[in-house]
Amino acid sequence: MAEQGLFIYGIVPCDVEPTPDAEGVGDPPGEVAAIQHGELAALVSPIGLEEPLGRPADLTAYEGLLDGTAAVAPVLPVRFGTVVTGEDAVEDLLAAHHEQFADALAEFEDRMQYTVHGRFDEAEFIGGLLAENGSAAALADQIRGRSEAESREQRIRLGEMISQAVELRREAENRAVIDAVGQYAVANAPRQPSHELDAVNVAFLVGADDEQEFVRALEEFAEQRRELIRMRLTGPLAPYDFVSAHQLVE
Amino acid sequence: MTVATTSSQPGSALERSGGGGGGTLADVVETVLDKGVVIDAQVSVAVVGIQLLEINARIVIASVETYLRFAEAVDRLSITPKDTKGLPDLVGDAAGAATKGKAISGLGKAAQEISGAVADSLGNRDDDRERPRPRRRRDEER
Numbered sequence: 477m478a479e480q481g482l483f484i485y486g487i488v489p490c491d492v493e494p495t496p497d498a499e500g501v502g503d504p505p506g507e508v509a510a511i512q513h514g515e516l517a518a519l520v521s522p523i524g525l526e527e528p529l530g531r532p533a534d535l536t537a538y539e540g541l542l543d544g545t546a547a548v549a550p551v552l553p554v555r556f557g558t559v560v561t562g563e564d565a566v567e568d569l570l571a572a573h574h575e576q577f578a579d580a581l582a583e584f585e586d587r588m589q590y591t592v593h594g595r596f597d598e599a600e601f602i603g604g605l606l607a608e609n610g611s612a613a614a615l616a617d618q619i620r621g622r623s624e625a626e627s628r629e630q631r632i633r634l635g636e637m638i639s640q641a642v643e644l645r646r647e648a649e650n651r652a653v654i655d656a657v658g659q660y661a662v663a664n665a666p667r668q669p670s671h672e673l674d675a676v677n678v679a680f681l682v683g684a685d686d687e688q689e690f691v692r693a694l695e696e697f698a699e700q701r702r703e704l705i706r707m708r709l710t711g712p713l714a715p716y717d718f719v720s721a722h723q724l725v726e
Numbered sequence: 727m728t729v730a731t732t733s734s735q736p737g738s739a740l741e742r743s744g745g746g747g748g749g750t751l752a753d754v755v756e757t758v759l760d761k762g763v764v765i766d767a768q769v770s771v772a773v774v775g776i777q778l779l780e781i782n783a784r785i786v787i788a789s790v791e792t793y794l795r796f797a798e799a800v801d802r803l804s805i806t807p808k809d810t811k812g813l814p815d816l817v818g819d820a821a822g823a824a825t826k827g828k829a830i831s832g833l834g835k836a837a838q839e840i841s842g843a844v845a846d847s848l849g850n851r852d853d854d855r856e857r858p859r860p861r862r863r864r865d866e867e868r
Contacts, residue, residue: 624798630797631793631794632793
């Protein structure tokens, strides 16, 4: 039999236990268990050390388990792909950082992450830029109807202007969304853009009591921009973007 | 394992999805990759054979290719009537991990309602289950 390790999903209070239908990563999916130590437990499942990870099903299983857990209890996600040798290693880990983990979990009690993502409508954004920026409009006239080879230099200059305008507007929109809904969140974490037309990408940590107001404020923000930005809200999620302060890198 | 809760109130400008790993793969990758507590190297035995070819796809770096693509969009704008809404161009890479939603042609003010409908259908692109409200999964019970 191939050597086995334990895949760690996250750290939870010791009273959290997986339900029998919880499925882990791997093929076939591993059975999820909780290994307890003191006030803490780690959610783990066995994984063959030779087994490749990172298939789509592995990622969705990982997120599914963590988000499902976060809906009922605080959870510290552990970075995807963390595999340790066995139960002893898990207990060592929980023992070595018991206080830090317990403090972090207390902060996430009744709080969940919502990720706000917006993307510019390309035509609307560019149309607006050309309408208000004379030099961009002039460049646009120079490239229209000409091949890329004929107008490459102008195309690059125009494209660069558009790209810079997107970046500036993105910074402004990220600030604007934090201004608009940040009061209903405990914390916020701007995220890296994931697409060249990203308009907004911010994670918020929201208390259960503030969820409705948060969503209402965000709907208003989205409504004010509905032609320019396609806004999406994902959540509730485990607090993926709020555990960086608890990274243990020594 | 998938409960995708994509719900948009009719007419709402905000599209919603419920997490839980039920979104598109691109969403899942963006949500979880490079996040979470990093465990000490001496305890952790291995990060075993992670095959995530899409990691670089998440990093947006402005390049000449980007510029040329934007310029091409300007070209398209000139030949497309402002009030015509194009179909979303869903591009998946070979691994199917990066999905880009992109409207091809002009999205004019007159097309507001149509665009709303398209946004709705985009929200359901991987999942035709429509739920009135996000629902939480419960894998764990205290």
